[in-house]
Amino acid sequence: MSGLCGWVSTEPAALPVEDMAASFAGGRTPRCAGHGLGAVALAAGPEEASLYHQDGLLIVHWGERVEALARLWRTHGARACAALSGHFAFALLDERRGEALLAVDRCATRPLYWQMAGRSLLFASSSEALARHPGAGRELDAQAVFDYLYLHAVHGPGSMFAGQRRLAPGECLHLHGGRVERIRYWRMRYTEHAAEQAPHTELLDALSCALDAGAERTGAALMLGGGAAGTLLATLLQRGAADPLRSYAVGFGSGGAGMLARARAAARKAGSRHREQTITAGDAADAIDALIQACEAPCGDPGAVAMLFAARMAREDGCTHLHGAFGAAQLFGRGRYAGLARTNRYERLPAALRQLAIEPLLFGLGARLPGTFERVRTRIELSMAPPLARLRRRNPLLAYGWAAMFEPDFLELLDPELPAARQEEAWWLAQARSPANRAIDLSLQGDLPCRIVPAFAAACAASNLEPVLPFLDDAVVAMAARLAPRHKLGRGPRRLFAQALREVGAAQAAHSACVLPFGHWLQSDARLRALAYDSLSDLAGRRILRREFIDLLLARRLPEDPASHGQTVWRLMMLEGWLARARRDGFRRQPEQRQPEQRGAGRCGAEPDSAALVAG
Template sequence: MSGLCGWFSREPAALPISQMAAPLWRFDNAPLRTATHSAGSVALAAGPDCARMYHEDGLLIAMWGERVDGLAQLWRSHGAQACAALTGAFAFAILDERRGEAFLAIDRSGTRPLCYQLVGRTLVFASSADSLIQHPGVCRDISAQAIYNYLYFHNVPSPDSIYKGQRRLQPGEYVHFRSGRLERGRYWKIQFHERETLGFAQLKDEFLDTVRASVRASLGGQGAGAFLSGGTDSSTIAAMLGQAGGNRARTYSIGFDVPGYDELDYARLVARHFDLDHHERYVGAGDVAEAVPRIAAVFDQPFGNASAVPAYYCAQMARDDGVLRLLGGDGGDELFGGNERYARQALFALYEKIPSALRQLLIEPLLFRLGGRLDIGLVNKARSYVEQALVPLPARLETYNLLQCYGGKNVLDPELFAQIDPSAPLDALTRWYWQTAGCSQLNQMLALDMQYTLADNDLPKVNRACELAGVEAAFPLLGDAVVAFSARLRPCDKLKGTKLRHFFKQALRETLPRAVINKKKHGFGLPFGHWLQTDDRLRALAYDSLSDLKGRHIVRADFVDELLSHKVAEHPAYHGTMVWVLMMLEQWHAQRRHGGPAASTQTRTGHEPRTCRQ
């Protein structure tokens, strides 16, 4: 993974910085570079993929992702506004002994993570929670609320962490520590301009030039390859990679021998169309069973997105081929309007345009009073439509949330449930959604997804899967210039009626094969529910994991029993998702108990160890 870690304090620490840094690159065994100052009261370590460290006149700087050159001067002249002048994917730490200040920040898309905790008068920070908890003052207790949030989102969204007292920076944020106090602020957030007046031809040329430039900038001065799913994003990146590199672009795809899950035909079509040096592999249930413990170990937070497995095998295939950097198409849906829910929510928004008097005095009484007595297909559909339309955004996005459908009390151990706020996940979604109040509904959803879908889910998935395989990931569609371009597009250019990615597809119509332009979105899904029914090894791993999880007093034993004995058989794909989420929660705990990076971590959520200081 590489990254950075350290602390800033007036009190010397006895911990060697190398001990705290070790978890950051435990998977690649790369050499460690460190710098310490003032008998350990200020310490900083940076991994081999970080830029050169700066250490002069009491100023200590490390940056992960971009060159450190010039940051010292920016800091001296602009202070907290220094990060606003930076571009690309980065995380950095500035420790300034002369001023008595420390400053942490991450990039605008949240590509590089950074977590921190204030321990007395000491600020401790690291690119990974596994590194942070090596500091003797940092609390290792698991947060009950974070467990609930994980089951709700299938990850632990920032700014929270799985550990009590830890915080994580969100995209475009910084932390400024001075005079013993911590200030958290935002130096950037996306600004939508919804009245673009340029014509299509001019916008198209600018768009293609901007994406090409971002692909070139993502190459990193080394031979790069690309993920290729056969969708519009990965196909665009693969095509432009070939143009930028001057050689046949090397691309990598994963397939599944299960009907409805395999998209290799589209990837092969793209490979032929652009004459790519294409590689592919089929992943089976046995591969998944073998990868699960490794996947759980590489994540510093519980992580329940099953597509991390195919991403890992794709990256491993590239690494075996000598590729050290893989370009992903992540971000295209969230920037240009490509998720099916955008079209679905646009349909619900139509109901709001009907005069309220007509809705409240005629439509709703007919459907819910008179219509409630009629079991007619069309009436039932209309009633369901209105019921959902009456739920405000963003709550409506979670209508089919698994944890909500089961009921938190029915899933969680009563002792743990008593410690959590069941409304917290939706409250967090609502706060983020309304940060872009005044914009169109679509752009509010895009801004929400840039945090919860990208920064908290898709980017960690690809980054960690690549880390496990020994490959670095890059995301050209999240280049700052591409993000700024997308923010200028009118909402109707992103979603025209219910047509997704309207401008994006029109701009690439002469570049991509017609079949790719017209295909429906599929994704990188894993047929886990199917394999859970058909593969003995994977089923044993899942069932044994859930059996062990019952002993942790996190999930109700009767819920686990009902899930495995009845629900999975009734609907393997739907209920299999919860089996996967719970399995990965147990595997995350198990990897840290059995020699993992945080082997001594307290996993009984209801207990407070004496070493915890908050």
């Protein structure tokens, strides 16, 4: 594991900065430095991160070219962030100016948390590290727990700990004149009417540029899933590598045979040294604890199991970095929210057919008929709703019912409408007009940096590997922003990648993803089922969920629909595991007390904290 942390304060230190770094140092001695404005600590290899300390300027920098950052800061101040490129996260403390700057890259591939504690600004790449500081506190945030179950991840600006804030993609925090200011130095701006002639060549050029940035690494390794993005990545990596590429694929029993076959064909065509592994329910049960220990927050993505086994194979072969094609689906219209941009197929039917035949049958004579008639009515009503209404109605928490799912005392501590309101705000704040680009921006602001990238990073960290995400390189992101919406709708992404694969002579690949059959494994494997029952039984004692809901979920809903309800069981198991790791017993209201004024917190731009919670 690796990370950075520290504080900006002129007051005496509350603890040694290396103690704050203990949660991510992994037994290594972190590099530490300090001056009159604060202190920093860094636990990472010298090729991944740097510690700069000259002329009163102290920088702990995850990324490359820390000297360039120092020059930009001296010349441009906080505007230096807009001139940076690549993947980075840094904290800069300038003793002479009395200023500090925290920032993350345009996709927030490295997290950075911060919190005001009196007149001190605390920061860390891990929320656990930040919570180790006595001024930060370890109260859990009930709103974050609800958001995790609603969104399948803890989306920014908060974290699982009350009072903490996380920098958003393309955001920096500037401390100057005794106050902090959140600045959005970059936002993705989409081109709605591009007239490109050969977008696949632009994609190849951008991806090649991203891979050239890491060309000095030897022995490249890739998690290969048999999809078009991974196949294209394998071909380009092998073409520019001095040593043979190592590729790894993970399948799930008989259902993953097709995916493994596609990955095998792609590896054969690319000429990589390929390994594959078929995992079972027992392997998934073994992986759960490793993911709980490695993840910064509860892991809402069951696909992290496959990531973990791919990382383990890479580590066994002596690799130090693992490439992944994550981000391609989100950038090019195949992500979780892609359905919001699709046109309503029902309205394509002739008006006479809809008004004279279908609607009188479904909503007239068959209005009260259950079964197939009810399902078709629901599908039509959902398809005709606005995009954000469709997104809300498809959320499983809405189907379960908040009152039936959560304890009343827990619901009083939060706003159940807040996650949907934040999604709506992100939708309308996107610098785009088309639904296709708005859906992409929704993924780039939340699902990608808060769920997918952390899952891959945690799987790599558990095997002491560094994750590499070429599709989130600045060149590829900029190319996706220029791409016309028609290439991100329907079969547009499939055609785009098919043309790129033909251009480089790679094997054609499918776009369909293989989903971990966690719910079906719960039904067939006694050990995994016992683990789930014990975990959810412990969770029921924390006064978050109603025990009646958990009993109904396991006894009736899971057998009826293992695919969807199995995902819910996974998220609840990971929540309980994380709470057990944090040694939290439950929630109760914190006694009312007058909070001390936080000096230097003006203009921070953060919304008020939700109710603080303490262990019960």
